[in-house]
Amino acid sequence: MAIPLLILKLLLPLAYVVALGAYGRAFFREEAGGSRKTAITAMLAALGLHTALLVVLTIEYRRCPLWTEGEALLFLGWMLAILHILSEWSAGTRRLGIFTLLPAAVATLPAIFFLGNAFSLAPEYRSSWFIFHIVASLASYAAYSLAAVLAALYLLQYGKLKRKHFDRTFRRLPPLDKLDKLTAVWAFLGTLLMITSSVIGAWWVRRDGLHGMSLQEAGIFIVLGVYLIAAAARRTLGWRGRRHALWILGGFAALVFANLWLHGFFRA
């Protein structure tokens, strides 16, 4: 498995770079037809390689590759690529590929270098409930990331409209209304997944007789609160547009802080 693993580790970053380059060309250059096709082909190739790498790692490690920083980032990158495709095909945001695929590449490229050697999991982490908990949690991170990207694009387009700056970026970005709705949808989906993850995690802790709550977990509950407030205020108080976008970006900043500074990723 060493040679296929090495080949996949070399090809995967390359495919992401090519896809991002083609998406960038399709967004920023006028003659975009060929670039869009190249981007979609490269993105599908990247997703195929990414899936293959996860499968090879699962066989190599004889467990789901979810437990180290590198593995979690790799899985997060894969989830982000999947959500990028869903967003592109369901919401018609094909022109935004450079932005929506960027988080997948940002998560995946360092993950390749952080992948460690095979090791055995501590017994308490072998529960399938814990796997579901982590998968739902990473899926919620991916949805929040996509919501944050769309919120940032909302603010960019908002600024261009306010400043009356009608450049190429302005013309290529979707209407504010669409960006606002998509941000809300992905943030809501992230919240649902986060709640699911928390419920499964709590069930696992009780079932296996484990104790307490880590600082990171406490931080995640605060993040969940931020997103729940955004969803509730949107529904009841009409928090839309700029305020909603800023709130979503704030929630994402809190999520990054909770993971990077408060605790770090799960370890065996």
Next chain:
Amino acid sequence: MNASHLQLFVLGVSHRTAPVSLRDRLLLHGDELPAFVDNVLLEGLAGEAVMLSTCNRSEIYGISSAPAAPHDGPDTAALGERIARAWAARRGVAPDALREHGYFLSGDEAVRHLFRVIGSLDSLVLGEVQILGQVKDAYQFASERRWTDFYLNRVFQTGLHAGKRIHAETAVHEGAVSISYAAVELARKVLGDLRGKTAGLIGTGEMGELAAQHLHRAGVRTFHFFNRSPGSAARLAEAFDGQSHGLDELATRMASCDIIISATGAAGIVVTAAQVREAARARYGNPLFLIDIAAPGDIDPAAGDVDNTFLFTIDDLKAAVEENAVQRREAARAAEAIVEEEAARLAEWVRTLDVVPTLKTMRERYREIAEREIARHSAGLPPEMRERMAALGHGLLNKFLHAPTTGLKKMAARGEAERAGYYANELFDLNISGLPGARTPGAARPEDSRPQDQGARPAHPAEGAGQTSAVPPSAPVPPSTPAPHLQRRDERTS
């Protein structure tokens, strides 16, 4: 008609060359257009034809046979002159006017012109999207009346493909280039789809009515008209199935509007920032789009600072239009490259026409052989076996001839039709003369007279053939073949 001598020509007037009065006079109305084109074809002035008639241009595209030598008949330009005279006479226009303000292009120039027209690179408004549909309609009209055949079909299909590519791959059509449409486009950039949105129009003058028309076309169906005099507002409300209000109701009703367009003749501010702030608050963060097209302005500029409120003035719209025009001009460079690419591809196909007669002869000859052998070996066999043998024979024939067919076409596309014809004649024993490259016994091979061998100037295929053929390949041809719609289709080259 020898396909290798066919060429496209175009005769016409457009907004670039003729004043609108002359364009209007040359416009063929109703039955005049088919009658004119029928006449052109029946008189043999063109082998195939398509007439494009829009408010900005009237053009006739035709196929003529370019004579290889002066004595072969009138050249394409002379045919164009005859068509111009017929056109001018039909519309009662002096031929000199058409000569002075019209244009006549042939060959590659005509192809490029058509592709630029389809790609809206020659339009009055660069990148306008209607022309693609207009050309498609004109081509379909001609095709249904059998005014077109294999050559013009290919030219127009390639041109329409180029037009679609330009639309898909460049930004030449992006961004509004008129003030009123820029307002609608900006509204879409804020609100997305305008269907189901509510518009409020302050002032009921011509500008307000025009704005309402554009919004209605964009899908807005709920209108509120505000005016000092209720009568004018009621008239517009009736026309657009909306509601009329006095200006005093503006403050209370503004929150229900997604779009506000103000175009009154008032000297002072009509919509205050406080009113807009109040409306924005009542809209719970839903964006409010404001357009002030009055001079002096009706809406307090401070209203633009309110959160989720977007205020644009007539100057902003002008700036947007100018920016879009610049972007379109930049994108036109990429579109021109597509035109060149597709024109080159078409030219390659035109060159392959030189070997079509050779290919037809080759295929017919070998089909005869195959059928003779099938008949000989299947005599006395049951019908089912005979059918299977026939299928086998034809299948093998197609397989065997596929490689030489594509090889000969490739050679012709490279401009080596003469050599292709020579080799086909020699290798397949076609025993044909008069085809490019055909030679009489003992005549020199085409390579013997190739410029790289002799250091001579590059020879036109027709010249080389003339030296080596029993019958010159460029045998005298009529000015143009009879109109294809008067021929049987199976007689034409396909």
